[in-house]
Amino acid sequence: xxxxxxxxxxxxxxxxxxxxxxxxxxxxxxxxxxxxxxxxxxxxxxxxxxxxxxxxxxxxxxxxxxxxxxxxxxxxxxxxxxxxxxxxxxxxxxxxxxxxxxxxxxxxxxxxxxxxxxxxxxxxxxxxxxxxxxxxxxxxxxxxxxxxxxxxxxxxxxxxxxxxxxxxxxxxxxxxxxxxxxxxxxxxxxxxxxxxxxxxxxxxxxxxxxxxxxxxxxxxxxxxxxxxxxxxxxxxxxxxxxxxxxxxxxxxxxxxxxxxxxxxxxxxxxxxxxxxxxxxxxxxxxxxxxxxxxxxxxxxxxxxxx
Ligand code: ARG
Numbered sequence: 153x154x155x156x157x158x159x160x161x162x163x164x165x166x167x168x169x170x171x172x173x174x175x176x177x178x179x180x181x182x183x184x185x186x187x188x189x190x191x192x193x194x195x196x197x198x199x200x201x202x203x204x205x206x207x208x209x210x211x212x213x214x215x216x217x218x219x220x221x222x223x224x225x226x227x228x229x230x231x232x233x234x235x236x237x238x239x240x241x242x243x244x245x246x247x248x249x250x251x252x253x254x255x256x257x258x259x260x261x262x263x264x265x266x267x268x269x270x271x272x273x274x275x276x277x278x279x280x281x282x283x284x285x286x287x288x289x290x291x292x293x294x295x296x297x298x299x300x301x302x303x304x305x306x307x308x309x310x311x312x313x314x315x316x317x318x319x320x321x322x323x324x325x326x327x328x329x330x331x332x333x334x335x336x337x338x339x340x341x342x343x344x345x346x347x348x349x350x351x352x353x354x355x356x357x358x359x360x361x362x363x364x365x366x367x368x369x370x371x372x373x374x375x376x377x378x379x380x381x382x383x384x385x386x387x388x389x390x391x392x393x394x395x396x397x398x399x400x401x402x403x404x405x406x407x408x409x410x411x412x413x414x415x416x417x418x419x420x421x422x423x424x425x426x427x428x429x430x431x432x433x434x435x436x437x438x439x440x441x442x443x444x445x446x447x448x449x450x451x452x453x454x455x456x457x458x
Contacts, residue, residue, distance in 0.1 A: 191239040199437035206432035225401035247277035249302040253451035300324035303348035310456040315349030317341040339372035364391035397439035408439035
């Protein structure tokens with residue numbers, strides 16, 4: 153108990169210097185994977201077609217523009233090199249779910265990818281987090297045990313919202329709740345084009361988030377809308393621009409695209425919209441959130457421990 157209080161105390165002090173009232177306390181630090189070997193070698197989502205390969209120079213420019221936009225908004229980026237045998241590793245969001253705080257200071261739940269094509273990425277993620285002193289958890293490997301992909305999980309108002317279905321298995325939610333001692337809210341994803349939660353849900357600040365109800369079954373859509381006091385509800389067509397696959401640094405929303413209606417609402421709420429085109433990464437079925445993994449989500453601050 154006293155350990156926990158000390159951690160909560162430290163988190164609050166750090167937060168006050170950077171984050172203004174009402175903003176998300178997390179979102180200032182990201183891990184990105186340099187796209188040295190980004191290709192479309194196979195098709196594990198509806199967007200991938202190996203006949204449509206990314207252009208290497210445009211890929212590099214778009215990736216750098218994201219990192220620069222994060223820096224300009226006041227965030228920080230850490231960079232990991234890409235394995236030659238892992239063309240999808242650029243989508244760093246799926247490497248694992250890292251946390252600061254907790255009894256050991258830093259911990260991460262590594263992904264257990266649904267598709268064998270991506271499972272080697274977890275070995276590189278393991279090495280990166282282990283080198284930095286993280287305590288590591290994983291719920292399975294090589295297809296044995298529950299699948300979990302970190303693009304399906306977001307801290308939201310003290311709880312972890314986790315999408316399951318296309319990638320993460322429902323059993324992983326029990327493991328997350330048990331291993332991390334947190335409350336997990338599961339939502340079932342049914343839309344094939346929104347195969348990760350981060351395509352349909354984007355926390356904006358303490359009370360606002362983009363939500364596309366069409367990504368979920370009816371009960372889950374109600375659950376998720378019930379968790380968001382001020383939702384920016386996206387139509388399916390709006391979500392298909394990947395506008396929810398955005399990164400929020402304070403009041404800046406770095407987006408791959410933004411329909412006019414969505415921009416109007418974000419600006420009314422006081423957000424600054426920054427668009428960074430990611431045509432090459434859309435060929436792999438991912439955009440800005442997929443390419444970045446937030447490192448500063450803090451247990452005891454952003455997630456209540458029980
Ligand atoms: N090609 C990758 C896959 O299908 C894209 C991952 C997108 N990442 C995300 N967090 N939504 O796994």
